[in-house]
Amino acid sequence: MRSWRTSAAYRIAFANFIAFALGLALLGVVVFAVMHIDFSRQIDAMMTDEVETLTDEYRVGGQQNLADAIAEREASGSPTRMLYGVFTPDGRRILGALQANRPPLGMHDIAFVDPNEGPDTARALAVDLSPSERLVVAADREWIERIDDTVVGVFGAAFIVACLLALAGAGILGSYLQQRLRSISRSAEAIIAGDIRERMPVSARRDEFDQLAITLNRMLDRIEGLLENLRQVSSDVAHDLRTPLARLRTRLEQGVRQNEGENGVLEDAIVQVDEVLSLFAAILRISEVESGQPRRFFAAVDVSALVTDLGESYAPAVHDGGRELFWSVEPGLVAEGDRELLAQAVVNLIENAQSHTPKGTIIRLTAVLADGLLLVQVADNGPGVPNADLHRVVRRFARLESSRNTSGYGLGLNLVSAVAALHGGRLILKNAAPGLTATIELPGTRVRKLPAAESPRRDKETVH
Amino acid sequence: MRILVAEDDRETGEFIRQGLDELGHNPLVVESGADALHVLSTEDFDIAILDRMLPGTDGLTIVRRIRAADIDVPVLILTALGRIQDRVDGLEAGADDYLVKPFAFSELAARVNALGRRKPMQTEATRLEHGSIVMDLLKRQVLRDGKAVLLQPREFRLLEELLREGGKVVTRTMLLERVWNYHFDPQTNIVETHISRLRSKLNEGSRPDVIETVRGIGYRMADNA
Numbered sequence: 001m002r003s004w005r006t007s008a009a010y011r012i013a014f015a016n017f018i019a020f021a022l023g024l025a026l027l028g029v030v031v032f033a034v035m036h037i038d039f040s041r042q043i044d045a046m047m048t049d050e051v052e053t054l055t056d057e058y059r060v061g062g063q064q065n066l067a068d069a070i071a072e073r074e075a076s077g078s079p080t081r082m083l084y085g086v087f088t089p090d091g092r093r094i095l096g097a098l099q100a101n102r103p104p105l106g107m108h109d110i111a112f113v114d115p116n117e118g119p120d121t122a123r124a125l126a127v128d129l130s131p132s133e134r135l136v137v138a139a140d141r142e143w144i145e146r147i148d149d150t151v152v153g154v155f156g157a158a159f160i161v162a163c164l165l166a167l168a169g170a171g172i173l174g175s176y177l178q179q180r181l182r183s184i185s186r187s188a189e190a191i192i193a194g195d196i197r198e199r200m201p202v203s204a205r206r207d208e209f210d211q212l213a214i215t216l217n218r219m220l221d222r223i224e225g226l227l228e229n230l231r232q233v234s235s236d237v238a239h240d241l242r243t244p245l246a247r248l249r250t251r252l253e254q255g256v257r258q259n260e261g262e263n264g265v266l267e268d269a270i271v272q273v274d275e276v277l278s279l280f281a282a283i284l285r286i287s288e289v290e291s292g293q294p295r296r297f298f299a300a301v302d303v304s305a306l307v308t309d310l311g312e313s314y315a316p317a318v319h320d321g322g323r324e325l326f327w328s329v330e331p332g333l334v335a336e337g338d339r340e341l342l343a344q345a346v347v348n349l350i351e352n353a354q355s356h357t358p359k360g361t362i363i364r365l366t367a368v369l370a371d372g373l374l375l376v377q378v379a380d381n382g383p384g385v386p387n388a389d390l391h392r393v394v395r396r397f398a399r400l401e402s403s404r405n406t407s408g409y410g411l412g413l414n415l416v417s418a419v420a421a422l423h424g425g426r427l428i429l430k431n432a433a434p435g436l437t438a439t440i441e442l443p444g445t446r447v448r449k450l451p452a453a454e455s456p457r458r459d460k461e462t463v464h
Numbered sequence: 465m466r467i468l469v470a471e472d473d474r475e476t477g478e479f480i481r482q483g484l485d486e487l488g489h490n491p492l493v494v495e496s497g498a499d500a501l502h503v504l505s506t507e508d509f510d511i512a513i514l515d516r517m518l519p520g521t522d523g524l525t526i527v528r529r530i531r532a533a534d535i536d537v538p539v540l541i542l543t544a545l546g547r548i549q550d551r552v553d554g555l556e557a558g559a560d561d562y563l564v565k566p567f568a569f570s571e572l573a574a575r576v577n578a579l580g581r582r583k584p585m586q587t588e589a590t591r592l593e594h595g596s597i598v599m600d601l602l603k604r605q606v607l608r609d610g611k612a613v614l615l616q617p618r619e620f621r622l623l624e625e626l627l628r629e630g631g632k633v634v635t636r637t638m639l640l641e642r643v644w645n646y647h648f649d650p651q652t653n654i655v656e657t658h659i660s661r662l663r664s665k666l667n668e669g670s671r672p673d674v675i676e677t678v679r680g681i682g683y684r685m686a687d688n689a
Contacts, residue, residue, distance in 0.1 A: 242544065316654075316657045317656075321652075
């Protein structure tokens with residue numbers, strides 16, 4: 001699982017979320033400002049109306065009428081009530097409850113003393129009713145501040161809820177994108193592992209991921225076709241060259257038969273021809289395996305018996321070559337496959353371990369079942385393969401600089417890898433430091449419990 | 465032995481004819497499937513060597529036809545293709561042996577000898593003898609000069625194959641096929657290793673060697689064993 005830090009899907013989803021959150025916040029600020037300004041204007045308009053109404057009261061009924069109107073308003077107790085005051089030019093308040101200094105004419109913010117809450121600010125509109133009477137109508141800002149607080153509170157809560165929803169949405173989007181991409185990546189991994197016939201999954205939605213998968217699948221079809229051509233060509237070349245070589249071999253053998261006596265040169269030539277023929281046979285065998293045709297002859301293979309047999313057959317030869325082969329095989333291991341090809345693959349691994357290690361090397365052959373996978377392993381404690389070359393040695397005709405002097409054409413591991421892929425498995429090469437560990441990993445099962453087979457102890461061996 | 469060779473490549477046909485002739489056999493070479501089918505149904509042969517790809521009727525079809533007609537002549541199929549499928553097909557069709565071209569003539573000769581002796585062996589022997597060696601197949605026991613020799617299963621099987629051929633050459637490839645059931649050619653000569661262990665067990669006490677190595681070809685029971 002990739003962490004969200006390195007995931008483009010999550011990055012895109014979170015960038016989206018941040019853009020959304022910023023947009024929402026900006027919207028909030030604008031709404032707040034517009035509301036705030038609008039309410040302020042409404043208050044101003046209300047104060048202007050109030051001043052006009054009171055001025056009319058004063059004109060109709062004089063100071064007494066005004067005093068009644070102010071007293072009535074101040075007694076109403078409405079939350080949106082205003083504060084009133086009539087001041088003389090020397091600053092004395094003669095009507096109303098507004099505890100403030102005489103404000104100048106027009107609209108101003110003034111300081112006043114709230115009888116309940118102490119000093120506060122208010123917006124005030126002042127007009128002169130007569131040279132000695134200045135009417136002041138003031139609105140406590142507390143009212144608009146309460147509205148502001150409510151707006152901020154409601155909007156803040158909405159913002160948090162929206163952000164949480166958006167965050168969850170981003171998470172879901174990120175994981176969805178990752179999941180779609182991962183299914184493509186999984187198919188690609190299967191192809192890398194060797195099954196070129198694997199294709200990307202295409203859903204019925206036909207969205208852009210499906211379009212991508214369809215394009216990739218077309219590309220894979222093309223690659224598979226090209227590979228098939230290449231396999232066909234190399235197989236045709238090897239096959240066509242066999243016929244003249246076969247004739248040549250026949251002629252050489254006839255020559256040997258006719259020449260009584262000294263035939264060293266001819267016999268050497270036959271050995272050389274045979275070597276080329278066996279090289280072609282190996283190429284043809286690999287292309288046969290890669291074509292997948294041998295799957296038609298798959299049957300249940302007793303891998304335990306097969307590997308035990310190989311251990312018993314090769315231990316003496318490896319011993320004679322100055323190395324030791326020990327084997328240990330779990331009982332009852334069975335795989336669906338081709339016995340000959342599996343045998344040849346394991347033989348190649350043993351021979352590889354034998355020809356690229358110094359005398360005294362210990363080679364261990366094991367067969368176990370782990371997590372539903374059958375592992376046939378050949379491990380040596382020789383010099384191993386440089387890590388940088390591990391992926392190279394599996395290639396056809398791959399030869400390392402260090403093995404220039406040993407025999408072979410670099411087809412051994414290529415065949416092993418092809419056989420493993422044919423069986424739906426793979427060849428894994430690892431530096432065990434010291435030595436190389438080659439593992440054939442196959443789908444397999446264990447069918448019955450039998451005593452495990454192991455190489456006999458040296459002291460029990462009858463031949464020395 | 466009277467041997468039918470069906471081979472469309474004239475050079476290969478002549479190579480086989482000449483070789484069999486030199487060994488004292490009586491070969492007849494035909495170049496088409498129809499001819500092969502015709503002579504097989506009208507004349508008696510000890511062995512038929514059929515090329516898999518013949519003009520007209522191919523080798524596999526010939527085997528199927530003669531088997532259907534109850535002609536039980538031992539058949540050796542020659543093929544230029546060494547595919548897994550070809551061996552399976554050949555044996556399924558009813559062929560007795562199978563050889564990939566090109567081959568060393570000695571390989572063909574050894575297989576012809578083995579096929580020719582197959583008939584009297586039909587009555588399964590329980591006891592094989594060669595000179596001082598006696599093998600009891602039921603008791604899984606081997607005696608040399610009356611003294612038991614302890615062999616491992618694979619060594620026992622190798623000796624059995626050599627004894628069955630009664631002093632004729634058994635090639636390395638034949639032993640790999642019969643004892644190990646491997647139809648590929650490993651680089652390591654495991655046959656040689658196991659023969660040498662078998663040999664040292666049989667010859668313990670510096671007695672004369674009972675197994676003779678035929679250089680570059682295979683092994684056989686020694687005449688003086």
